[in-house]
Amino acid sequence: xxxTTLGAPAAQAVxxxxxxxxxxxxxxxxxxxxxxIAVHSVAIAVALLFVLPFVFVFxxxxxxxxxxxxxxxxxxxxHWENYRTVFQTDGFLIWWRNSLMYAGLGTLFTVxxxxxxxxxxxxxxxxGRRTAMLLVISTMMLxxxxxxxxxxxxxxQQFHLxxxxxxxxxxxxxxxxxxxxxLRQFLLTIPKEYIESARVDGCGEFxxxxxxxxxxxxxxxxxxxxxxxxxxxxxxxxPQIYAAQDPGAWTLSYGLESxxxxxxxxxxxxxxxxxxxxxxxxxxxxxxxxAFVEGVTLTGVKG
Amino acid sequence: MALSLSNPARRRLRVLGFLSPWLIGFSAFFLxxxxxxxxxxxxxxxxxxxxxxxxxxxxxxxxEQMPLFGPALWNTLWLVVVMVALRVVFxxxxxxxxxxxxxxxxxxxTAFYLPYLAPPVAATVAxxxxxxxxxxxxxxxxxRIGISAPxxxxxxxxxxxxxxxxxLWGIGDLMVIFMAALLxxxxxxxxxxxxxxxxxxAKFRYVTWPSITPIVMFAVVTGVVQTMQxxxxxxxxxxxxxxxxxxPGTVIQPGYPDHSTLTVPQLVYSMGFQNFNTGAxxxxxxxxxxxxMAVTMLLMRKxxxxxxxxx
Numbered sequence: 001x002x003x004t005t006l007g008a009p010a011a012q013a014v015x016x017x018x019x020x021x022x023x024x025x026x027x028x029x030x031x032x033x034x035x036x037i038a039v040h041s042v043a044i045a046v047a048l049l050f051v052l053p054f055v056f057v058f059x060x061x062x063x064x065x066x067x068x069x070x071x072x073x074x075x076x077x078x079h080w081e082n083y084r085t086v087f088q089t090d091g092f093l094i095w096w097r098n099s100l101m102y103a104g105l106g107t108l109f110t111v112x113x114x115x116x117x118x119x120x121x122x123x124x125x126x127x128g129r130r131t132a133m134l135l136v137i138s139t140m141m142l143x144x145x146x147x148x149x150x151x152x153x154x155x156x157q158q159f160h161l162x163x164x165x166x167x168x169x170x171x172x173x174x175x176x177x178x179x180x181x182x183l184r185q186f187l188l189t190i191p192k193e194y195i196e197s198a199r200v201d202g203c204g205e206f207x208x209x210x211x212x213x214x215x216x217x218x219x220x221x222x223x224x225x226x227x228x229x230x231x232x233x234x235x236x237x238x239p240q241i242y243a244a245q246d247p248g249a250w251t252l253s254y255g256l257e258s259x260x261x262x263x264x265x266x267x268x269x270x271x272x273x274x275x276x277x278x279x280x281x282x283x284x285x286x287x288x289x290x291a292f293v294e295g296v297t298l299t300g301v302k303g
Numbered sequence: 304m305a306l307s308l309s310n311p312a313r314r315r316l317r318v319l320g321f322l323s324p325w326l327i328g329f330s331a332f333f334l335x336x337x338x339x340x341x342x343x344x345x346x347x348x349x350x351x352x353x354x355x356x357x358x359x360x361x362x363x364x365x366x367e368q369m370p371l372f373g374p375a376l377w378n379t380l381w382l383v384v385v386m387v388a389l390r391v392v393f394x395x396x397x398x399x400x401x402x403x404x405x406x407x408x409x410x411x412x413t414a415f416y417l418p419y420l421a422p423p424v425a426a427t428v429a430x431x432x433x434x435x436x437x438x439x440x441x442x443x444x445x446x447r448i449g450i451s452a453p454x455x456x457x458x459x460x461x462x463x464x465x466x467x468x469x470x471l472w473g474i475g476d477l478m479v480i481f482m483a484a485l486l487x488x489x490x491x492x493x494x495x496x497x498x499x500x501x502x503x504x505a506k507f508r509y510v511t512w513p514s515i516t517p518i519v520m521f522a523v524v525t526g527v528v529q530t531m532q533x534x535x536x537x538x539x540x541x542x543x544x545x546x547x548x549x550x551p552g553t554v555i556q557p558g559y560p561d562h563s564t565l566t567v568p569q570l571v572y573s574m575g576f577q578n579f580n581t582g583a584x585x586x587x588x589x590x591x592x593x594x595x596m597a598v599t600m601l602l603m604r605k606x607x608x609x610x611x612x613x614x
Contacts (some may be wrong), residue, residue, distance in 0.1 A: 039403050046397070047414040053472065054417075056440045057429045071443040113324035120321035126314070132322070139333050141599040143532040145568040146592040149575045149584055150339030151332065153350070174328025205317055234422040236535040241576070253424045257539050267432050274432075277425040285420050293416075293479055 061271035068268035082272045091247055092273070095255040098243075102165045102251055103232035109173040110228045111221060117175050118183035119209050123195060133184075139177035144237060152241055163246035168238045172228075179224040182295065186220030187213065223295025226288055230281060252277045337592075344585040354581075361582035365590075369583065374562040375570040378463065382533055382566065386467050387526035391519060394477030401478065402485045412482075419475025427539040430469045431456050435544075456544035459563040466536055466564065477522055484518040485511065527598050531591060534568040541565075567591055 060068055061082060063075045086092060120126075121133060155167035190213065198208040214221070236253050243249040250258075259273045285292060319326070344361055348354035365372055401412055418426065433441050434455035445452040453461040492510045501509070538557060545559035557573050558565025567587060575584030 036405055039400065040406070043400055043404055043407075043411050046400070047411055050414050050418055050472065053429055053433055056433055060432065060440075069438055071438050071440075071446075073440055073443060113328070116321040117325040120318055124318050124321070126318045132325075135329060136325070138596070138599055139329065141528050141595055142333070143528075143568060143591050143595055145532065145534070145571045146588045146595070147333065147336035147340060148571070149581060149588065150336040150343065152576075153339075154336075171328060171332045173324070174332065175325035176328075180325060205321075230420070234424070236424050236539070237572075240572075253422055256424050256428060257542060267435075267438065270428060271432060274425045274428050278421050281420050281422060282417065285417075289413075 057271045057274060060268055061275055063268045065266055065268060068266060068271075079268070082268055083276070086269055086272045086276060089259070089269075089273075091250065091255060094248060095250050095252045098165060098249060099233055099251040099253070102169060102235070102239075103229045105169050106172045106232040107225050107228045109169065110176045110179050111225050113173055113175045114179040114183050114224060115214065115217075115221070116209065118180050118187055119213055121180065122184045122187035122190075123192065123213075136177050136180055136184075140181055148237075148241055155242065162242055164249050165239065165243055165251070167242045168232075168235070176228065179228055182224050182227070183217070183220050186223070187217055190216050219291055219294055222288065222291040226284070226292050227295060229284070233281060340585045340588050340592075343581050344589055346582055348581040349579045350581060351579075357582065361586045365583055365586045371558075371562060371565060371570055371573075372587070374558070375565045375567045378537075378558075378563065378565055379531065379533065379567045381463060382466070383527055383530045385463075386470055386530050386533075387523060389467060390470060390474060390477060390526055391522050393471050394474050394522065395481050395515075395519070397474060397478045398481030398485055401482055412478075415478055416475035419473045421473065423535045424539050426473060427469060427536045428543055430465070430472070431540055431543045434465055456540050457560055459561040462540070462544075462560060462563045466540060469536060469540075477526075480518060480522065481515070484515045488514045524598060524601060528595055531595050531598070532568055533566050534572075537564040537566050538569055538572075 056073070059073065059075055062078045062080060063072070064077060064079050067076055121129065121136070151167070152162070156162035159167075161167050194212055194216065195208055198212045199205075203211070233251075234253055235251070236257075239249075239251045239254040243251065243254060247255075256273055256277050259270055343354065345356060345358060346354035347357045347360070397415055401408060401415065404411060421429070433439050436442055436452075436454040436457060439455075441455075442452040455461050455465045488511055492514075493506060496506045496510050541557060541559035541564045556562075557569045568591065571584050571587045571591070574580045574587060
């Protein structure tokens with residue numbers, strides 16, 4: 001419209017910015033408000049659907065045994081002691097401890113082993129780098145059920161470690177494909193000038209990694225640590241294979257399922273236990289929201 | 304120092320050093336078990352007596368005789384198609400909705416994201432409770448407004464749709480990925496479309512869609528890979544809904560009700576760890592592996608960006 005000639009109409013259009021007046025502007029504003037209301041109503045309705053399951057689970061968790069068997073939605077009296085009963089249930093504290101051990105050690109091992117590997121894949125040039133990356137991604141895509149039988153036989157027959165969580169924790173000291181992939185994507189974003197200047201200063205590769213790269217990669221490391229912690233905390237298949245034989249080695253995720261049968265039809269106790277399994281993950285999320293969302297985005301968008 | 308850095312042998316050794324945790328892990332926890340799985344698929348082995356070679360017997364058994372292989376494969380493919388399609392559509396819609404919001408964005412985003420964090424076992428137990436026909440709030444509410452509801456996890460036709468609802472509740476990860484992609488679409492393109500008088504649909508079709516296609520593709524492929532492994536939710540839902548007492552040593556038929564929630568990974572577990580039919584379990588594992596690899600190859604081709612070397 002305004003390219004070569006400064007004709008009268010074009011000049012006018014530039015000179016007098018459109019000032020909304022009259023019935024047309026009012027209609028535009030009404031349309032905007034209606035749009036606002038429509039979008040927000042839909043959002044509120046969907047948000048309710050997302051939040052209500054938590055609300056119903058909570059309300060049932062504080063009902064009395066008999067009320068929990070009825071179709072009532074609101075507790076007639078509040079039985080907070082259900083939570084104490086859950087904690088006093090055989091094994092619950094032990095499962096809690098096991099979950100923390102599995103998730104804590106698993107995360108520590110994963111982070112320590114993923115950092116050097118991801119660094120090499122992101123910043124070293126060497127023959128076979130592409131192949132290595134391809135193999136990492138293939139491992140990532142592999143359903144855990146594919147290799148579980150021979151793995152179980154090794155851990156059970158050679159190392160006699162079935163009935164414990166060690167067959168799940170030990171491999172994490174040898175690199176977890178998903179963490180390596182994610183961290184490598186993050187490390188690609190660190191400008192190589194930083195690393196080169198450290199080399200010029202005479203830093204060895206390992207010191208460069210520890211003093212330059214690791215501090216700069218903190219958000220990426222935080223993301224893989226969170227993901228791995230959640231993965232271990234949520235893992236059901238692993239403990240079912242290796243820990244099932246010994247209730248003393250069960251984790252919360254595995255034990256929770258047996259809770260329902262232990263308490264027969266007591267949905268209130270089961271719901272209290274369910275919330276207690278969800279709680280740590282949600283608390284951690286609120287403290288580390290930014291790192292988490294960044295990590296999720298990293299999986300899909302970057303690279 | 305400069306001299307030693309340029310020494311190729313030293314450099315090679317350094318690369319190996321940094322990669323060593325993964326090289327060990329890859330060989331011991333991936334390559335070895337994969338080869339062993341192939342080996343056991345040709346063996347008769349009950350995990351007590353020494354394995355004996357039986358040729359293709361296990362393979363023939365799985366494909367020709369195993370009664371549950373058909374239902375398990377059907378259920379897995381059903382879930383792959385329905386669950387992935389609905390998740391992508393719903394995740395994208397929710398991402399669009401949140402990017403359209405003018406106020407309360409943080410609050411809404413958290414509400415939509417939170418269920419994704421619920422541990423799968425806990426979320427599944429919660430859903431079996433919410434949808435249980437006896438005292439579940441969902442059927443209670445539906446009943447009050449005069450809708451006769453199905454029995455969800457106890458009904459063979461509704462069990463899989465119930466699992467789909469559960470997975471749509473946990474859509475948070477996809478929503479965040481789509482939101483990031485939607486916010487990356489250049490603003491100028493929308494302004495240009497506005498000048499052309501494009502409507503909402505035209506803007507989505509000709510501006511938004513082309514720039515988010517790679518992310519949609521990524522969501523589809525990773526969704527397929529994840530759903531191929533679908534295990535925990537289906538197993539826990541079946542067990543809890545059936546009301547069968549469980550625990551070590553209790554062998555229950557997976558897939559309640561009526562094998563409608565039996566997936567291939569559950570069949571692997573059931574064959575390998577309940578029936579001790581190692582050979583058949585390994586054949587099933589390899590079927591799963593073949594499909595997962597085929598999908599991964601697709602991912603590599605469509606998203607060569609995954610392997611980009613940016614330095």
